[in-house]
Amino acid sequence: MSPSFRAGARVGFRACLPVSVGLVPWALVTGLAMVGAGFSTVQAMGMSLIVFGATAQLGTLPLIVAGAPLWLIVATALVVNLRFLIFSAAMARPLAGGRPGLRWLCGYLLTDGVFATMLERLRTEPDPAWRLGAYLAPSLWCALVWQTSTLVGVLAAGSIPRNWSLEFMASIALLVLLVPMARMRPMLVSAATGGVLAVVLRGMPLKLGVMVAIVGGIAAGFAAEHWQEREAQR
Template identity: 40%
Template sequence: MFWRPELYRHPQFRVGVRDMLPQTPGTAAWGLMTGVAMAKSGLSLVESLSMALLVFAGSSQLASLPLLVAGAPMWVILATGFCVNLRFVVFSLHLRNYLMHLPLARRLVTGYLTTDMSYAILTRRHPHAAADEAGRHGQLAHLAGSCLANWLSWMLPSLAGIVLANFIPVEWGLGFAGILCLLGVMATLGTTRLRLVSAAVAGATAVAAYALPFKLNIVLAIGVAVLACLALEGRPRLTQAQP
């Protein structure tokens, strides 16, 4: 996807970068502390760098680190990462119409680089997939810009955190800045009553099911919210935009 020069030259690429820029300080802080956590968890420098570059998923990285330290079986670690990232199944279903015209290799690269932030920013700027070639190209350029800005703002601080782990105290708690940043982006998506209902249902379910293992409360929250939206989406009052 991102090796095509015409995407960089498209005006929507710069729009995507600009839309992502307000989120980059929070992402950078989160990435920095994730890098520190990896380095201090007992992983070697090569293992930490490999995990940062290959996994590119902050939530599952942080969820798997305590299991790695505790010497948990590999299947438990993989199951935990799988459960934490199941929300991307829902994102993928939504992005299907945006990306299915691409070859498999480009879809795989796009899947690696697309995160909660870039998904939210794309769907806020372009609520519906374009039907024509020019529109699809513009949406891809926008996604490429936001993904590149997001990847750099996460990866560079994460690598710095790994290298400088002994000089950056974990007690700073900078990782919470990334969560606040993500909440800010998600809040801007609450443009209809149905979206607000889905957010409330997901939040309540996640809190009520917090005791479930492997972060399954997140998966359950997504499932319940999706079912609630499917049951309510036929009601015009809920799907109308808020004034």
């Protein structure tokens, strides 16, 4: 670890520490939901480690419980995680280079909070070692917080009072992540389009309205980014 890597790690960790607090209620809700769906502790933590995405986990759980076809479960998980295509494209240049294993690790650890908090700094910092440290340190920390809190939710599923309204706190945590990302026009267009479609199509069976809303939001975001680039070239 070079001095610049450690310096970036310190900056990234401090910047993302407040965001990581919001992961706790969201992870607790996810752990509780998996136990409520009939998962054992090993199954729940296995899913948490392999999928490592609350939206994919919570989006597929009702389908698993309902005995939906495997193709629909897989398609739902892929669709709700399509936003990571945008995140990965934005992070590709700041985190370019390095060994393949390290790039795989960076991809696995990619989360909404670190992306929203560190993207602009990573895109402007010239030192690649600094960028890597600023990304990996908070990403590893958020992964640790997530898995630990999920395990607590799984183990304490029968002890956490329902009147704690963890679902509401988790939603607030997501809004905290959304606000900084919405400062960019493509992200704002994507969020607005997805939100409107989700409300309009909420009556579709098997929560398919959410899938349509996600695809529509991402398509709108790409269109807005393309339009913005064309305007900048004029």
